[in-house]
Amino acid sequence: MVKRRVYDDEKHIHFVTFSCYKRRKHLQHDQAKRIVIGEMGSRLAKQKSLCLGFVIMPNHVHALIWFPETQQLSPFMNKWKEMTSKTLKNVLLERFPKYWLAFEESEPIWQEWYYGFNVWSRSKVEEKLDYMHSNPVRVGLVERMEDWPWSSARWYVQQRTVGVPIRWPPGLEAEDEFAVQ
Numbered sequence: 760m761v762k763r764r765v766y767d768d769e770k771h772i773h774f775v776t777f778s779c780y781k782r783r784k785h786l787q788h789d790q791a792k793r794i795v796i797g798e799m800g801s802r803l804a805k806q807k808s809l810c811l812g813f814v815i816m817p818n819h820v821h822a823l824i825w826f827p828e829t830q831q832l833s834p835f836m837n838k839w840k841e842m843t844s845k846t847l848k849n850v851l852l853e854r855f856p857k858y859w860l861a862f863e864e865s866e867p868i869w870q871e872w873y874y875g876f877n878v879w880s881r882s883k884v885e886e887k888l889d890y891m892h893s894n895p896v897r898v899g900l901v902e903r904m905e906d907w908p909w910s911s912a913r914w915y916v917q918q919r920t921v922g923v924p925i926r927w928p929p930g931l932e933a934e935d936e937f938a939v940q
Contacts, residue, residue: 767832769877771827772811772928774887775836778819778875785868786816788855791847792909793922798843800854800923803837809926814886814891814910816898823884825928836873844868858905888915 767773779785786792792815800823808831811823812853826832845867851859878884892915895907905916913919 761891767826767830767875768825770829770928771877771879772817772823772825772884774817774821774823774833774876774878775873776821777836777840778870780870782818782866784817785847785851785864786815786820789909790850790854794846794850795843796909796922798839800847802839802842803923806831809834810911810923811890811927812888812911813921813923813924814894814907815911816894816909821887821894823878824888837851838873840869840873844913860891864869 768835795815796813799810799813802808803824805858809825809826813820813822824832824835826835844867848859876886876887888911890905892904892910892912894912895901896904901907904910904912907913911921911923911925914921914925
């Protein structure tokens with residue numbers, strides 16, 4: 760298996776995507792989505808990091824995140840996936856045993872890898888926000904992106920809270936290029 764390199768030597772914004780093992784719909788239930796959002800918020804706070812946007816789909820997650828220090832992406836992702844995996848397994852077994860018992864007990868919740876993309880321009884941030892916020896519309900879950908309660912679209916369109924503070928890195932809100940030192 761080819762090991763992907765994660766570039767985290769500069770303070771770029773990271774667009775990350777990770778999927779449930781075998782693209783299973785482990786995040787189909789609202790409680791599962793709340794767990795993923797809650798753990799993301801907890802991890803962000805512990806690392807003094809920021810979320811610019813996110814969407815939780817039934818079988819995958821997208822997020823735009825920024826860290827005040829370099830070399831934080833992999834530890835963040837590993838811990839986020841580890842903590843949600845433990846909690847999700849317990850919840851799925853307790854609340855949805857018929858669903859969970861259809862799988863091998865040793866199966867993980869998440870695919871081992873995640874996809875990370877460095878973002879360094881405002882236009883690319885906006886492109887990624889539009890892409891992920893449009894995801895629930897593209898697959899027919901809602902008609903308008905702000906109607907999906909499991910994303911930051913409601914914050915951007917209606918200024919409604921979304922379970923995690925949505926903030927841009929200091930000094931980058933109005934800048935075109937993100938060259939943070």
